[in-house]
Amino acid sequence: MHDDEQRKxxxxxxxxxxxxxxxxxFRRSSEVEITLIDRRNHHLFQPLxxxxxxxxxxxxxxxxxIRGILSRQKNARVLQGEVRGVDFDSNRVIADFGExxxxxxxxxxxxKHSYFGKPEWExxxxxxxxxxxxxxxxxxxxxxxxxxxxxxxxxxxxRLLTFVVVGGGPTGVELAxxxxxxxxxxxxxxxxxxxxxxxxxxxxxxxxxxxxxxxPELATRAVRDLEHxxxxxxxxxxxxxxxxxxxxxxxxxxxxxxxxxxxxxxASSLGRKLKLDIDRAGRVMVEADLSLKQHPQLFVLGDQxxxxxxxxxxxxxxxxxxxxxxxxxxxxxxxLAGKPRLExxxxxxxxxxxxxxxxxxxxxxGWKFAGFFAWMAWLIVHIYYLTGFRNRFFxxxxxAWSYLTYRRGARLIVEKEWRFELPTVINSSxxxxxxx
Amino acid sequence: MHDDEQRKxxxxxxxxxxxxxxxxxFRRSSEVEITLIDRRNHHLFQPLxxxxxxxxxxxxxxxxxIRGILSRQKNARVLQGEVRGVDFDSNRVIADFGExxxxxxxxxxxxKHSYFGKPEWExxxxxxxxxxxxxxxxxxxxxxxxxxxxxxxxxxxxRLLTFVVVGGGPTGVELAxxxxxxxxxxxxxxxxxxxxxxxxxxxxxxxxxxxxxxxPELATRAVRDLEHxxxxxxxxxxxxxxxxxxxxxxxxxxxxxxxxxxxxxxASSLGRKLKLDIDRAGRVMVEADLSLKQHPQLFVLGDQxxxxxxxxxxxxxxxxxxxxxxxxxxxxxxxLAGKPRLExxxxxxxxxxxxxxxxxxxxxxGWKFAGFFAWMAWLIVHIYYLTGFRNRFFxxxxxAWSYLTYRRGARLIVEKEWRFELPTVINSSxxxxxxx
Numbered sequence: 104m105h106d107d108e109q110r111k112x113x114x115x116x117x118x119x120x121x122x123x124x125x126x127x128x129f130r131r132s133s134e135v136e137i138t139l140i141d142r143r144n145h146h147l148f149q150p151l152x153x154x155x156x157x158x159x160x161x162x163x164x165x166x167x168x169i170r171g172i173l174s175r176q177k178n179a180r181v182l183q184g185e186v187r188g189v190d191f192d193s194n195r196v197i198a199d200f201g202e203x204x205x206x207x208x209x210x211x212x213x214x215k216h217s218y219f220g221k222p223e224w225e226x227x228x229x230x231x232x233x234x235x236x237x238x239x240x241x242x243x244x245x246x247x248x249x250x251x252x253x254x255x256x257x258x259x260x261x262r263l264l265t266f267v268v269v270g271g272g273p274t275g276v277e278l279a280x281x282x283x284x285x286x287x288x289x290x291x292x293x294x295x296x297x298x299x300x301x302x303x304x305x306x307x308x309x310x311x312x313x314x315x316x317x318x319p320e321l322a323t324r325a326v327r328d329l330e331h332x333x334x335x336x337x338x339x340x341x342x343x344x345x346x347x348x349x350x351x352x353x354x355x356x357x358x359x360x361x362x363x364x365x366x367x368x369x370a371s372s373l374g375r376k377l378k379l380d381i382d383r384a385g386r387v388m389v390e391a392d393l394s395l396k397q398h399p400q401l402f403v404l405g406d407q408x409x410x411x412x413x414x415x416x417x418x419x420x421x422x423x424x425x426x427x428x429x430x431x432x433x434x435x436x437x438x439l440a441g442k443p444r445l446e447x448x449x450x451x452x453x454x455x456x457x458x459x460x461x462x463x464x465x466x467x468x469g470w471k472f473a474g475f476f477a478w479m480a481w482l483i484v485h486i487y488y489l490t491g492f493r494n495r496f497f498x499x500x501x502x503a504w505s506y507l508t509y510r511r512g513a514r515l516i517v518e519k520e521w522r523f524e525l526p527t528v529i530n531s532s533x534x535x536x537x538x539x
Numbered sequence: 540m541h542d543d544e545q546r547k548x549x550x551x552x553x554x555x556x557x558x559x560x561x562x563x564x565f566r567r568s569s570e571v572e573i574t575l576i577d578r579r580n581h582h583l584f585q586p587l588x589x590x591x592x593x594x595x596x597x598x599x600x601x602x603x604x605i606r607g608i609l610s611r612q613k614n615a616r617v618l619q620g621e622v623r624g625v626d627f628d629s630n631r632v633i634a635d636f637g638e639x640x641x642x643x644x645x646x647x648x649x650x651k652h653s654y655f656g657k658p659e660w661e662x663x664x665x666x667x668x669x670x671x672x673x674x675x676x677x678x679x680x681x682x683x684x685x686x687x688x689x690x691x692x693x694x695x696x697x698r699l700l701t702f703v704v705v706g707g708g709p710t711g712v713e714l715a716x717x718x719x720x721x722x723x724x725x726x727x728x729x730x731x732x733x734x735x736x737x738x739x740x741x742x743x744x745x746x747x748x749x750x751x752x753x754x755p756e757l758a759t760r761a762v763r764d765l766e767h768x769x770x771x772x773x774x775x776x777x778x779x780x781x782x783x784x785x786x787x788x789x790x791x792x793x794x795x796x797x798x799x800x801x802x803x804x805x806a807s808s809l810g811r812k813l814k815l816d817i818d819r820a821g822r823v824m825v826e827a828d829l830s831l832k833q834h835p836q837l838f839v840l841g842d843q844x845x846x847x848x849x850x851x852x853x854x855x856x857x858x859x860x861x862x863x864x865x866x867x868x869x870x871x872x873x874x875l876a877g878k879p880r881l882e883x884x885x886x887x888x889x890x891x892x893x894x895x896x897x898x899x900x901x902x903x904x905g906w907k908f909a910g911f912f913a914w915m916a917w918l919i920v921h922i923y924y925l926t927g928f929r930n931r932f933f934x935x936x937x938x939a940w941s942y943l944t945y946r947r948g949a950r951l952i953v954e955k956e957w958r959f960e961l962p963t964v965i966n967s968s969x970x971x972x973x974x975x
Contacts, residue, residue, distance in 0.1 A: 143952065143954075144681060144682075144685055144950070144951070144952045145950070145951055145952065161597040161598070161599040161600070161949075162597070162951055162953065163597040163948060163949035163950075163951045164597070166951050168729070168950045168951075170729040170730070171729060171946070171950065174728055174729045175728075180688075180731040180732070181688075182688065182689050183682075183685040183686075183688075183689070183952075184689060200686075200689045201689070201691075233954075234951075234953060235953060235954050238953075245580060246580075246619075249580055249619040250619075250636075252616075252617075252618065252619075253618050253619070253620060253636040253637070255637075292610055292611075293604070293606040293607060293610045294606070295616040296616070493940050493944075493946070493948055496936070496940075497933065497936070497937075497948075500932070500933070500936065501933075504929050504932075508929075510607070510929070512599060512929055512933075513599035514580070514581070514599075514604045514607065515580070515581055515598055515599045515602050515604075515670075516579065516580045516581065516619075517598065517670060517671060517674075518579075518669075518671050
């Protein structure tokens with residue numbers, strides 16, 4: 104047993120895939136003490152977040168309290184709080200609750216959506232990165248169907264039953280497919296005045312084809328599967344404007360009450376704040392060992408890091424983050440044991456995307472799958488990586504139930520505001536209006 | 540089959556226990572067409588709402604879309620919207636989306652919390668009537684433990700680990716018991732700096748004893764069970780003030796960061812707005828057939844109605860609401876068949892309250908139970924009445940898992956605001972401040 108004095112203090116900022124993998128990799132070491140700081144009390148399994156947005160799963164089913172995950176790892180403590188900066192001279196992390204000194208600092212703060220310099224689009228086209236955004240998207244999609252039921256003007260009804268998803272990556276494909284499936288199967292019998300199964304779903308992609316990270320055959324198959332669910336796929340379509348009425352694509356305009364954003368991504372702003380060397384998407388440029396040249400004690404991982412391999416930056420996906428987390432921890436432990444640092448090499452495990460009910464595409468190594476078996480593979484991989492036995496069990500049961508009944512388990516519209524907060528907000532915006 | 544012209548239009552406002560029971564009772568009639576209007580898209584099973592607040596269940600597990608419940612009942616349509624008033628001259632309900640004409644109107648709009656003329660207490664002591672409030676209470680309770688972990692000042696730490704529940708009815712008892720259980724079992728091992736199991740939980744009741752609707756023996760047993768979970772029960776304690784620091788009881792003061800309100804209840808404000816004859820709690824005074832003397836086509840049910848039986852007003856509980864819903868529908872169907880109206884008689888099915896893990900008290904007829912068997916009875920009754928097969932299955936599984944592991948399935952802090960809404964709100968309140 105080492106003295107407390109001798110133990111190296113490892114501070115990890117962010118409890119996502121990268122930060123948590125790093126923390127766990129230290130579990131057998133008595134030479135370090137870990138402090139994991141996160142704004143949230145929970146780890147979020149982002150690959151299934153779109154299912155929360157699409158009323159298939161409940162928020163609690165894809166999260167796990169970080170404190171619970173590290174409960175038995177006695178060398179780790181968890182603090183909930185927001186990191187505001189880093190003092191590189193005194194080696195201290197500055198958080199909203201105080202300062203935390205470190206010997207090694209691991210930053211894995213993730214990414215948020217980017218609107219290509221048009222932040223005003225966000226209110227009309229929310230992105231999908233947090234549970235609150237997922238609940239908001241669910242609220243908008245379900246409310247559009249509810250409003251269409253009360254609407255008597257046919258033009259307005261059409262606008263309410265038009266859903267546009269911007270971005271043809273895996274998230275956009277999964278969102279569009281799920282809306283198509285929901286309108287055709289889940290909601291079809293529940294409405295009297297309108298036919299929910301006639302809802303228009305449009306998937307918009309700026310590039311020449313969707314899912315560019317997949318092979319062209321699989322991407323074509325995905326388009327066919329989407330069309331089967333009534334989703335129209337528009338490629339080479341660049342968004343020129345978004346407002347409360349709808350969306351403009353070059354000179355075309357679509358009236359739509361519900362637009363979802365799955366296009367651009369931008370790293371956490373901490374890299375910019377700390378004046379580190381960043382790329383255009385705000386990702387921190389790191390060395391081959393994932394540390395920084397000027398700050399070798401600082402590692403940056405996951406969606407927040409710009410790591411080039413085979414002349415291309417690594418994608419912002421969970422396998423990359425997890426491998427980087429384990430690697431950074433191993434490098435630190437190695438250094439403490441007097442070994443030189445190693446270089447990070449990503450081992451590509453393949454990729455997959457699901458398209459509505461019982462269809463998916465999967466690609467790994469030279470292998471390509473589509474259809475039901477790809478979907479089964481998708482299910483198994485996601486259940487396997489999901490954190491927590493309870494979550495796994497409940498997600499499997501939710502999926503089984505939805506599969507058998509064509510229903511969705513979480514068709515719940517949660518209101519945006521708590522009643523007792525509303526008056527304050529209304530008053531202040533009213534007085535703001537009056538003063539102008 | 541009747542013509543559309545001949546069918547009587549029944550409008551039901553509110554999809555709670557009363558409104559839904561009424562709507563379903565009409566299911567076999569081809570003489571009526573039902574329009575159910577609710578602000579929410581879902582029916583909420585309120586008896587289990589405290590479990591959502593206490594991180595035991597997810598919101599989606601205790602709700603069911605109203606549209607889904609009435610999906611197969613072809614004479615019923617559901618509209619999501621807020622009722623603003625009623626035009627009694629033209630027999631029309633005025634909603635935010637338009638007007639709906641009726642031949643019979645059933646109002647069952649429920650109740651909200653009352654702060655005895657101190658609405659400013661609500662921000663410091665939220666009540667538990669809606670899912671949003673339940674999520675907010677969960678956020679406050681879990682955040683208090685998180686903040687205590689980061690706190691270094693012992694006095695402040697004590698304030699953060701002090702939880703006060705106001706109101707010794709079943710909801711207050713259930714909340715206090717659940718906080719006690721959570722601190723002692725679920726969270727005990729997850730914190731490093733503080734001992735969560737030393738959290739103080741205080742249940743405050745203005746009357747001479749808690750659970751006055753139960754027999755004195757059972758109420759005493761409940762006090763003992765609460766004490767076993769570390770809950771201090773203070774009776775004959777009248778709240779004199781609540782603010783951000785804590786709560787004042789006559790001349791005593793308790794420093795507490797988390798105060799929950801389970802004391803007063805007030806009927807929906809619609810009765811007052813419509814200038815109907817109401818009691819002090821805003822409940823509408825109804826005739827023996829649950830209709831109004833001045834408006835015999837209007838029935839008021841559930842928590843919104845003041846119905847006297849055996850010289851006492853009926854309590855605001857689910858069995859009363861369900862029996863009234865069925866009764867009102869039967870009276871209308873009887874009248875359409877030319878029969879005279881009947882008088883409502885509540886059949887008392889008994890009452891129960893649960894106190895933390897595996898303890899409850901149950902009373903029906905002359906029978907009284909406490910302990911494990913009362914708890915089993917509580918479980919079975921609540922599962923039986925819960926709406927939806929899926930919800931029943933998931934709640935049973937959640938409970939089984941929590942019972943075996945001492946964990947809670949929904950330890951999830953959801954933030955109050957969406958990121959993309961924040962700027963607007965902040966700007967408007969800032970400009971409001973500047974203008975003053």
